[in-house]
Amino acid sequence: MSGMISRLQRHGFQWEDGPLDVLLGRYQNCRAALRWWCNDYKTKNGNPSKFNIDWAPGMKEFMLRNPPKFPVSAACCDRAKKRPSHDFLAAGGFDLNCTGIRKQEGGQRSTTYKSCFDNGHGGIDNYRPLFWWSVQDKELYRKHYGIILSDCYEVWGMKRTGCAGCPMGKGFDEELELAKFFEPKRYRAMLAVFGRSYEYTWRFLEFREKHKIKPKKDEFQFEIWETGDKERISEILA
Numbered sequence: 411m412s413g414m415i416s417r418l419q420r421h422g423f424q425w426e427d428g429p430l431d432v433l434l435g436r437y438q439n440c441r442a443a444l445r446w447w448c449n450d451y452k453t454k455n456g457n458p459s460k461f462n463i464d465w466a467p468g469m470k471e472f473m474l475r476n477p478p479k480f481p482v483s484a485a486c487c488d489r490a491k492k493r494p495s496h497d498f499l500a501a502g503g504f505d506l507n508c509t510g511i512r513k514q515e516g517g518q519r520s521t522t523y524k525s526c527f528d529n530g531h532g533g534i535d536n537y538r539p540l541f542w543w544s545v546q547d548k549e550l551y552r553k554h555y556g557i558i559l560s561d562c563y564e565v566w567g568m569k570r571t572g573c574a575g576c577p578m579g580k581g582f583d584e585e586l587e588l589a590k591f592f593e594p595k596r597y598r599a600m601l602a603v604f605g606r607s608y609e610y611t612w613r614f615l616e617f618r619e620k621h622k623i624k625p626k627k628d629e630f631q632f633e634i635w636e637t638g639d640k641e642r643i644s645e646i647l648a
Contacts, residue, residue: 411463412483413484414447416482418447419478419481422437423447430448433447450462465626466625467618467624468614468617468618472614472617476614480606486573487573500532505533505535506535506536507534509537510538510539510540511540512538512541512548514544526538565592566588567588568584568585568588574600575589575600575604577607577611582611586608
């Protein structure tokens with residue numbers, strides 16, 4: 411989602427509604443993001459795709475009323491994770507790329523990948539040896555080999571981790587609360603980097619609650635948690 415918003419911003423989008431063909435004529439070379447905005451993506455069966463803005467119900471209506479007044483970007487994901495890994499694989503002369511993705515983790519993983527193996531680009535195939543592992547399988551393996559997990563799991567009590575502080579991640583409120591207690595310096599850094607994004611996301615969630623718009627069951631980008639940090643961040647950004 412952040413990538414699409416970023417593309418629209420770069421093309422000077424005025425956060426307007428209208429037919430896709432009209433917007434394509436108004437904003438050149440922005441087809442992918444405009445298709446997302448106009449809910450034009452379809453599955454093979456002709457059903458609405460998860461790659462449309464309406465997969466986050468209420469988001470388009472909220473953005474029409476409250477256009478983002480700060481730059482949104484997916485560059486952190488691209489430059490810190492995707493691009494370095496792609497460059498490393500391309501320069502290493504590898505035949506096979508192994509990753510620890512599990513289908514049962516849900517989210518995009520449950521729909522993007524259908525098997526533990528696929529033929530990749532540039533002669534590098536992809537193998538996901540843990541793809542079919544259940545939570546029970548993982549726990550049995552951990553106990554059998556005495557594996558000690560990250561403090562995020564063992565001490566903080568988190569069930570799942572991602573990019574630290576990502577405002578597009580599910581449950582970022584919980585992560586903020588934990589970081590505030592266990593790693594206050596990281597907490598302050600998260601506020602400094604993502605503060606306006608947190609505030610915007612909270613406003614969206616409040617908008618959806620006010621208008622009684624229900625999220626989709628497998629919508630993983632947003633989740634409401636009760637926390638006292640909303641007022642704190644508003645004070646910092648004032």
